[in-house]
Amino acid sequence: MAVYAVTYTYVEDSDAARDEHRPAHREYLNGLSEKGVNLVSGPFGAQDAPGALLLFRAGSAEEVRALVEADPFVLEGVVADVRVREWIAVLGPLAEHLQP
Numbered sequence: 001m002a003v004y005a006v007t008y009t010y011v012e013d014s015d016a017a018r019d020e021h022r023p024a025h026r027e028y029l030n031g032l033s034e035k036g037v038n039l040v041s042g043p044f045g046a047q048d049a050p051g052a053l054l055l056f057r058a059g060s061a062e063e064v065r066a067l068v069e070a071d072p073f074v075l076e077g078v079v080a081d082v083r084v085r086e087w088i089a090v091l092g093p094l095a096e097h098l099q100p
Helices: 015-034 061-069
Strands: 002-010 038-043 051-058 079-087
Touching (some): 002 061, 051 061
Antiparallel strands (some): 002 051
16 A cells, blocks of 8 residues: 655634644544554644645545545634645655555
8 A cells, every 4th residue: 555645734714623623633533543544644833834744554545535534624624725645755764664
């Protein structure tokens, strides 16, 4: 299975909504982690535009998009844009763990 880099761009001024729905969002992603799908995820730093990076292991980009559509952050409308791209880890200490 391939690794996919997913980027979220959050809706402007959605801090309160993200705070409200964060527990469900994290519970959902934790469930995907337990299945080996969500490899790592987290928000960008405070100095960057609000959003997040998630690395998923899946059979296809379409599978990843379906998983993203079920994320409470997406369902509750706090994500303005989602991008899904296959990502191939080549170098670095984590690369061997991310190989297909």
